[in-house]
Amino acid sequence: xxxxxxxxxxxxxxxxxxxxxxxxxxxxxxxxxxxxxxxxxxxxxxxxxxxxxxxxxxxxxxxxxxxxxxxxxxxxxxxxxxxxxxxxxxxxxxxxxxxxxxxxxxxxxxxxxxxxxxxxxxxxxxxxxxxxxxxxxxxxxxxxxxxxxxxxxxxxxxxxxxxxxxxxxxxxxxxxxxxxxxxxxxxxxxxxxxxxxxxxxxxxxxxxxxxxxxxxxxxxxxxxxxxxxxxxxxxxxxxxxxxxxxxxxxxxxxxxxxxxxxxxxxxxxxxxxxxxxxxxxxxxxxxxxxxxxxxxxxxxxxxxxxxxxxxxxxxxxxxxxxxxxxxxxxxxxxxxxxxxxxxxxxxxxxxxxxxxxxxxxxxxxxxxxxxxxxxxxxxxxxxxxxxxxxxxxxxxxxxxxxxxxxxxxxxxxxxxxxxxxxxxxxxxxxxxxxxxxxxxxxxxxxxxxxxxxxxxxxxxxxxxxxxxxxxxxxxxxxxxxxxxxxxxxxxxxx
Numbered sequence: 001x002x003x004x005x006x007x008x009x010x011x012x013x014x015x016x017x018x019x020x021x022x023x024x025x026x027x028x029x030x031x032x033x034x035x036x037x038x039x040x041x042x043x044x045x046x047x048x049x050x051x052x053x054x055x056x057x058x059x060x061x062x063x064x065x066x067x068x069x070x071x072x073x074x075x076x077x078x079x080x081x082x083x084x085x086x087x088x089x090x091x092x093x094x095x096x097x098x099x100x101x102x103x104x105x106x107x108x109x110x111x112x113x114x115x116x117x118x119x120x121x122x123x124x125x126x127x128x129x130x131x132x133x134x135x136x137x138x139x140x141x142x143x144x145x146x147x148x149x150x151x152x153x154x155x156x157x158x159x160x161x162x163x164x165x166x167x168x169x170x171x172x173x174x175x176x177x178x179x180x181x182x183x184x185x186x187x188x189x190x191x192x193x194x195x196x197x198x199x200x201x202x203x204x205x206x207x208x209x210x211x212x213x214x215x216x217x218x219x220x221x222x223x224x225x226x227x228x229x230x231x232x233x234x235x236x237x238x239x240x241x242x243x244x245x246x247x248x249x250x251x252x253x254x255x256x257x258x259x260x261x262x263x264x265x266x267x268x269x270x271x272x273x274x275x276x277x278x279x280x281x282x283x284x285x286x287x288x289x290x291x292x293x294x295x296x297x298x299x300x301x302x303x304x305x306x307x308x309x310x311x312x313x314x315x316x317x318x319x320x321x322x323x324x325x326x327x328x329x330x331x332x333x334x335x336x337x338x339x340x341x342x343x344x345x346x347x348x349x350x351x352x353x354x355x356x357x358x359x360x361x362x363x364x365x366x367x368x369x370x371x372x373x374x375x376x377x378x379x380x381x382x383x384x385x386x387x388x389x390x391x392x393x394x395x396x397x398x399x400x401x402x403x404x405x406x407x408x409x410x411x412x413x414x415x416x417x418x419x420x421x422x423x424x425x426x427x428x429x430x431x432x433x434x435x436x437x438x439x440x441x442x443x444x445x446x447x448x449x450x451x452x453x454x455x456x457x458x459x460x461x462x463x464x465x466x467x468x469x470x471x472x473x474x475x476x477x478x479x480x481x482x483x484x485x486x487x488x489x490x491x492x493x494x
Contacts, residue, residue, distance in 0.1 A: 011262045012233040014085060014209065015042065015250060017278055018052035018076075021241035024213065025293055026285045028060040032072045034281045038274045039079040045274075046266055048233050049118045049146075052076050053111075054086030058094045059480055062487045070114055070472040077115030083146065085118035086111060089348065091130040091417060092123075095479040096349045096378075098130070098387065098413065100420040105137040107475050112141035114472075122150030122182055124350040127388030128170050129414055135174050148209065149176035153183040154305065154345035156338075158391045161196045165203045178207040178233075183222075184347045185301050186215035186245075190225040197229035209233035212247065217297040219248040220256075227262055238271060240279035244295040251275070304331050305338070305346050306355070317359050326362050333358040340398045341382060342390025350387070353378050372401035385410035423471075426478040428462070430469055433485060435461040437494050 022030040035052075042050060053073055061067040076084055091098045093107050108119070119138040123130040131149065138147040149171035151164045168179050179200060181188070188196075193210065200208050210226045210233070212219055223234050235247050242249035254268045286293040306314070318324050337358045344350040357379045361371040380402055381387060383394045410416055421429075435458055443454055473493070476484040488494040 008227075008230045008232075008262060011227055011231070011253075011257055011264050012048035013250060013253065013264055013266065014049045014051055014211075014233055014235045015045070015047045015238065016051045016235050016247050017238045017241050017250075017274075018042075018050055019055055019057055019085075019087070020051055020235070021237035021246045022282075022285070023056050024246040025241055025244060025295070026282065026291055027289065028056040029064065029285050029289050029291070030281065031065055032067060032075055034284070036075070036079070038277050039076065041270070041274050043080050043082050045082075045270060047082050049083040049085040050076075050080060051085040051087070051120075051235070053084060053116060054088055054094060054120075056094075058476075059483065062476060062480060063483045066487065066490060068472075068487075068491075069476070070110075073111070073114040073116070083117030084115050085120060086116045088119055088121045088134055090121055090123040090134050091413075092349060093134075093479060096352070098417050098420060099478065100417055100422050101133045102422040103420070103426070103475070103478055104133045106423050106471060107479075108134055108137035109141060110471060110475060112138065112143045112145050116145060117143075118146045118148060120148045120150060120180055120182075121176075122152050122180075122347070123388060124152065124347050125344055125388040125390060126152050126167055127413070128167070128174065129412070130388050131171075132174065135171075135176060139175050146177050147175070148178045148180050149174065150180045150182040152345045152347055153181055153188055154185075154343075155187050156343040156391065158343055159345075161192065161199055164196060165199050168200055168204050168206075172204045172206055176206070178209060179204060180209040180211055182347075183210070183212040184345075185305055186213040186218055187302060187305060188212055188222050189218060190221040193222045194225040194229040197226045197231045201230045207232040209235070211235040213245055214243040214248060214297065215245045215295075215301045216299055219243065220252065223248055223253060224256065227257070238275045238278055240275055240282050244297070300331070304334050306331075306334060306351070314355055314359060317356075318362075321359075321363055323363055323366060326366060329362045329365075330358055333362050337361065340395050341379075342392045342394045344382070344390050349378070350382065353382050370401070372398060375402045380404060384408055386413055386416055388413050421478070423474060423478070427466060427469060427474045429481075430474055430477045431462045431466045432458075434465055434469070434494055437489070 018035055022028060058069040061069040061072060091104060093099055093104060121131055121134050135147055135149060138145055151167050171179060181196065197208060208231050210223065210231050212222055234253065236250035236253050237247040238250050251268050251271055254264050254266050257263050282293055285291065314330055315327060318326055318330060334354065337354050338344065341354060346354060356376055360374055364373050365371060383399060383402055384404055439458060485494060
């Protein structure tokens, strides 16, 4: 170990086996009941935090696992003293749209009440405008959770270690308690990581955490150089759910640092039974959902910057369109679209937006049509500035191809967010859905007596149930309307 690591103290580890590890390798399909047997053992290890909520878990609980994500959080909190960490996409929360400040504040408040102890908050474009409300809400939560701001790491002609340092300074001014370098595609090279960590440690007086994925093969090397430079915390996954497109292995990193100045002091042997349990869980999930569970290291990500889990999704899109032979063209088109759209980092939701546009361009060109001859609404919204400011302006010729007029451009996305529906709007919508479901059987007979009587009965019933709907259900409906309604109906709650 380099002497440069001296005096930094033990490295802390945030364990991702309950969230990002299975999101990366198993399509986020781990059930709460599969976590329960090992929660006590995980709690005794001494982790900095257990990442267990947020990201894709909320959507997947409702959509695929028939679980209420709020009940999962309650269960985790009942069994854990180790802080529960969640991943929050700023103004996007856990959905794919921007929400009003009112909805963002309600979500953060409820998440804190239910047990989130660490809020890791990021914006896909690194636009601090999209972080302010979520960070402020978390800082004001009565439970006093830890609030972490993210640098979404990417590589482009306009992203340098110096620009990330400036972003970190802004986050510190906003009051965050720590900074996370969020390297979602495994692009951060070891020596670049060393330089970035040193510069961050010199510029901000906050703990620095590093999150990466093994997609490119850099993982452990990047962590080691960051550790030598003084990084405080690293994100790791227990061995059955480590590496590939997930995080570097917890046990390996613990063993690497044993006997050094930066020894984690964690008991590696105590991790063995936990790892054995999750190995069986992995096998069970792979069998139930017909998932591969393993992914090859892919250095191509360094060129195309496509997050690991997204590659398979893009292949499936091409197959569905009968264009599986266009895979290489798609890989070539992705960086072109990213440049056209102002070099956004490729992380949810911008990665999906760029990927969809690249796929459509490839299909259009294969049919003799020009690029951008068909443009999805979310691509137009990104180009117009609805999701925030891109690192560089969108190319004028691309705006022209999309037929976006100057008056349609958005210079302050916060103004647009203010126009978004409020909690009261979503509550009224959900109440109406519940009442309409209840009255469906008698609607025709009521209307046959008097055309207005159904509306009167309906409105009266809505007023009665309006305040009975739990705020958690309103939030689920706000984020994933149809998915939430399907879940409520399946469970007798609609």
